[in-house]
Amino acid sequence: MIVNALLRAEGISRSFGSTPALREASLSVTAGEVLAIMGPSGSGKSTLLHCLAGIFTPDSGEVWFDGRRLDTLDDSRRSELRRTAFGFVFQFGQLVPELTVTDNVALPLLLGRARRKDAYERAASWLERLELAGLGGRRTAELSGGQAQRVAIARALVTRPRVIFADEPTGALDSLTGEHVMDQLVGLAREEGAAVIVVTHDARVAACADREVVVRDGKVTDPYASGIVR
Numbered sequence: 440m441i442v443n444a445l446l447r448a449e450g451i452s453r454s455f456g457s458t459p460a461l462r463e464a465s466l467s468v469t470a471g472e473v474l475a476i477m478g479p480s481g482s483g484k485s486t487l488l489h490c491l492a493g494i495f496t497p498d499s500g501e502v503w504f505d506g507r508r509l510d511t512l513d514d515s516r517r518s519e520l521r522r523t524a525f526g527f528v529f530q531f532g533q534l535v536p537e538l539t540v541t542d543n544v545a546l547p548l549l550l551g552r553a554r555r556k557d558a559y560e561r562a563a564s565w566l567e568r569l570e571l572a573g574l575g576g577r578r579t580a581e582l583s584g585g586q587a588q589r590v591a592i593a594r595a596l597v598t599r600p601r602v603i604f605a606d607e608p609t610g611a612l613d614s615l616t617g618e619h620v621m622d623q624l625v626g627l628a629r630e631e632g633a634a635v636i637v638v639t640h641d642a643r644v645a646a647c648a649d650r651e652v653v654v655r656d657g658k659v660t661d662p663y664a665s666g667i668v669r
């Protein structure tokens with residue numbers, strides 16, 4: 440076991456009705472580490488990510504974050520942890536279409552009761568870091584897929600999270616755009632010292648990671664010892 444894990448799942452199981460999605464899966468990530476989760480469709484990758492992020496609670500097993508049990512926290516504490524310590528990037532950005540790009544990036548700070556002026560200054564600085572400075576006033580429907588994912592990255596990083604969860608972040612993009620998006624996600628997360636857990640089918644995305652694990656039939660194969668370490 441990795442003793443200095445920032446986030447870890449220990450033997451977690453989760454079923455949906457009679458369908459077991461995870462069967463005693465174990466996984467850990469250290470601070471600042473970039474970890475890729477690969478595996479066949481339906482093997483349990485997204486369920487594992489959601490359990491690690493406290494979106495789902497496992498039926499059994501334990502999830503620990505920063506020395507504290509996460510899966511036994513009540514809903515409101517888990518929501519607060521997600522808002523303050525975690526960032527999320529999904530396949531289709533999941534930006535709020537009624538809001539401008541800048542509003543979308545400022546939103547997590549405003550929800551955390553940051554002062555408006557600070558929230559908008561920080562949003563603007565993240566848009567600049569993602570080479571999106573000119574697009575702040577646009578609605579998200581007016582963006583390309585790659586631009587939308589970069590806005591989603593800015594929104595994920597703006598709260599300075601300890602862990603970024605990314606589920607197929609490049610799945611809807613062509614390969615060149617996907618590479619650029621992934622480079623920016625990993626590069627900026629490294630600058631910020633945030634860990635990244637990325638679920639992907641794409642070996643080129645996994646190649647950006649420090650370590651790769653494979654989920655099969657709801658289990659993580661070789662979670663600690665022989666994950667592919669680069």
Ligand SMILES: Nc1ncnc2c1ncn2[C@@H]1O[C@H](COP(=O)(O)OP(=O)(O)OP(=O)(O)O)[C@@H](O)[C@H]1O
Binds near residue numbers: 456459479486
């Ligand atoms: N909300 C749900 N309700 C019912 N079954 C679900 C639900 N979410 C996942 N499952 C089932 O749990 C299993 C694991 O699903 P999961 O989405 O975690 O796999 P995955 O490896 O991420 O798949 P993919 O690569 O296709 O996204 C599958 O059999 C799936 O059908």
